[in-house]
Amino acid sequence: MLNVTARQELLSRIADTISIVVEEARFDFSENGLNVRVVDPSHVAMVKLDVDAVAFETWEVEEAMVGLEMKKLKELISLGGADDIISMTYDGKGDVLMNLGKIDRSSRPLDNNTLNPPNLPNLDLPCSVTIRGSELAQAFRAARQVGDLVTLSIDQEKFTIHVSGPNDSVTVVYGHDELQGITCESPAKSQYSLTYLVPLGKVFSSIESVTIAFGENFPLAMDFTFSDGSGSVKYFLAPRVEQEGY
Amino acid sequence: MLNVTARQELLSRIADTISIVVEEARFDFSENGLNVRVVDPSHVAMVKLDVDAVAFETWEVEEAMVGLEMKKLKELISLGGADDIISMTYDGKGDVLMNLGKIDRSSRPLDNNTLNPPNLPNLDLPCSVTIRGSELAQAFRAARQVGDLVTLSIDQEKFTIHVSGPNDSVTVVYGHDELQGITCESPAKSQYSLTYLVPLGKVFSSIESVTIAFGENFPLAMDFTFSDGSGSVKYFLAPRVEQEGY
Amino acid sequence: MLNVTARQELLSRIADTISIVVEEARFDFSENGLNVRVVDPSHVAMVKLDVDAVAFETWEVEEAMVGLEMKKLKELISLGGADDIISMTYDGKGDVLMNLGKIDRSSRPLDNNTLNPPNLPNLDLPCSVTIRGSELAQAFRAARQVGDLVTLSIDQEKFTIHVSGPNDSVTVVYGHDELQGITCESPAKSQYSLTYLVPLGKVFSSIESVTIAFGENFPLAMDFTFSDGSGSVKYFLAPRVEQEGY
Structure with a gap:
């Protein structure tokens, strides 16, 4: 179960950061926050993004993994301003429901089997x-x-x-x-x-x-x-x- | 005989509205105001636009029908700001004269025989x-x-x-x-x-x-x-x- | 020997003016200032640009002729704002060194033999x-x-x-x-x-x-x-x- 709301500005930053590397990503929601790990198609660049639940306006989450297209998230984001509130709801099956003001958007999530978050290197850089x-x-x-x-x-x-x-x-x-x-x-x-x-x-x-x-x-x-x-x-x-x- | 002046902002709104549907339109000027009726080439969308003479800065008009290309009107509009005054003069034959500041533009009007304003539906919508x-x-x-x-x-x-x-x-x-x-x-x-x-x-x-x-x-x-x-x-x-x- | 600094705004104006006519130009620096003469490839338009040394922030110049690509100059300019200071240094051989803030750009100057500043007409226009x-x-x-x-x-x-x-x-x-x-x-x-x-x-x-x-x-x-x-x-x-x- 997933029921979160965030300022448009926060989601915009998240979508922009992930978009540097991929078009599609698995968003892993847990009780404490959001975690995303992505690698670009050439396996040259990776992003590990972690956002604590406190950064969101509301956070009611049991574990959920949601495959999202960055393009669709950005489309919804583009309809609002920095201070607008966007909500995302998902019951673990069926569609992801997103809302901005009067606008409800329902999206079938991507198949998580096709999204394979990479193992991140454990580097000790000098x-x-x-x-x-x-x-x-x-x-x-x-x-x-x-x-x-x-x-x-x-x-x-x-x-x-x-x-x-x-x-x-x-x-x-x-x-x-x-x-x-x-x-x-x-x-x-x-x-x-x-x-x-x-x-x-x-x-x-x-x-x-x-x-x-x-x-x-x-x-x-x-x-x-x-x-x-x-x-x-x-x-x-x-x-x-x-x-x-x- | 036609001799009208309008703020750039008004003409811009008129040109933008008509451009939703067509590239060329017949502007029907009468003593009371401007009337335009247009239908898109697929006959799917129509616009009926009426502007009372009082919306214009000056209005000296005997009946006149003038075929105009929206692109040309918009070009002249693009040279000015919202508060600039644009004039349009037409003696019923010959060219349409438009002025913005120091700029005089003379345009041969379109042949009215090729412009056929549609009959608008009389709808009683529930x-x-x-x-x-x-x-x-x-x-x-x-x-x-x-x-x-x-x-x-x-x-x-x-x-x-x-x-x-x-x-x-x-x-x-x-x-x-x-x-x-x-x-x-x-x-x-x-x-x-x-x-x-x-x-x-x-x-x-x-x-x-x-x-x-x-x-x-x-x-x-x-x-x-x-x-x-x-x-x-x-x-x-x-x-x-x-x-x-x- | 050439060692000059200028506000970004001045260099931007110089590069924009020359770019009206050519992509490449010879900048002639003398004790008193900068002189550029260029003709477009069709020999239809010419520009004569002269900037007195006082327009620059600093000016340490013995005679120098430097062939520059306007694109490269504009690239460096694009990294700064109007008030940023750009320097240009050249020892008569080797590369031209340009600096904007922390950024040093070194460019091999164009071969002056391929740049032929035109003779300007001496016109008495009525x-x-x-x-x-x-x-x-x-x-x-x-x-x-x-x-x-x-x-x-x-x-x-x-x-x-x-x-x-x-x-x-x-x-x-x-x-x-x-x-x-x-x-x-x-x-x-x-x-x-x-x-x-x-x-x-x-x-x-x-x-x-x-x-x-x-x-x-x-x-x-x-x-x-x-x-x-x-x-x-x-x-x-x-x-x-x-x-x-x-």
Whole structure:
């Protein structure tokens, strides 16, 4: 049994975050909150999104797993403003009922057997920096202007975002003092695809602190919270290891 | 002889309303005001628009019928702001002269023989509701997200807008108390195409009261006024009767 | 050696103005300021742009000629707001270094041998008018709605912009008193292509005074300044002479 209501703004943030990676997702509701784990079709990027029940306006939930199309959720969201209340009701079988103002939308949920939330890697990443989300979004956007493959490098003193194109390069260097935090046991450098990173910009633009952790040829992990910490997101991205013979 | 001036905002509303149904229209000017009757090429939707002379800034008119392309009128409108004054002059032959600020545009009117204003149905529709235009526009937009064919149903207690898609449905129910008015002799239900209804949203968004009248497999009639009642619009839409064997 | 900084707004205006005519341009920096001369690929329109060193925030320059792609300059500009400071550094060989906030962009300059700034005509044009830029932009936009070939005509009393299409015409007449200035030795009339003139609108919209000079089948010259007169632009456009036998 599921009966929850949320401000449009919260659902919008959830749908936008998941949409970075997938079109369809299984929403796992439990007594304590909502958990979503998704991986993109190429198995390069993953998102783990957890929202505590307190972030919602009302929360009456026994365990429920609901497969939803992000497009349909966004369609309903598009009908309202940030402060409008959206409800979602599901009795475990049949349709998911959503409401916004006078509008009731009934959707057959996706077959959960076709939605396989990934196992998330348990990573111990040696380096991390904490930075304002809008700064990171701008840097990724600048980097994308000259190429697709970004090199992140870090040591105890600075964090560097760098892309080289055939005739151009973009470099963004954040010194120790320009970051909200930096931790680095030993210098590291790794490459990632901006095709996956740039779409994060829309979500990042209103996030005060994003923590980026990575290591030499390790996956990248980005963490941030929203709704006063009751929502949290972990984003994983596989490294682009340049192989010999390529 | 025709010599009228109007605020850009009024002409914009007139052009937008007519454009819902046609690209070309005959504007019938008389001593008392402007009358336009148009039917879409499929003969499914009609608009009857009447604007009293008082809605215009100046009005010097002997009878005149002027065939205009909505695109040209909108082009001139697009050059000005809401408060700019646009004039239209026509001596019954030759070109129509329009002016906005320093700009004079001369257009050869369309041949009135190719423009045949339809005869409008004289309908006695058994049921009607009155509702805020922006609410109706939102409901049509929500309905369009799941299908094209909307079912309107009504009884003395409520007015319902419903669409079923293959996996989704949208239902909007307005109870007696949530409407500005409801009249219904006997319950009725009828289907209409949202392809025709959704474009009305642009016009409806600023209309305080729209009256929708319909009946079982009858055409739909929508009435609203603008410019403090000196402009009035009647929109007709044929029902989509599901035929046996389909 | 080149080491200059400018407000984003200034560079944006420079890049927009040059982009009216070309994708690539040679920026000639000297002790006193920046000079750019460009001609469009069809050799129909030319721009001469001069910006005094005082319009920049800082200016440390020995002579330098730098070939730049407008697209790249605009990409960097797009990352900042009007008040952000952008720097450009070049040591005469190697790459051009540009900076906006934390972002460093390095670009290999274009080969100056492929960029040939045109010789500008030395014209003594018999007639000229001075007019607000936004008015001129609106008139060109209105004219473009009915055709491509605009006729400018002038005498001591008025300046007229006119286009005839197959069924429509647009005429804009500015009387003596409606212009900031008019000079005309003998009446003149000449035709120009709006395909070249309309894109000027974006630049003109914030310009207080544009001076247009032309003569019978002469090129058109438009002059305007920005940044309190420290930036000046001269735009030349070849006439469209209707030839016999065409």
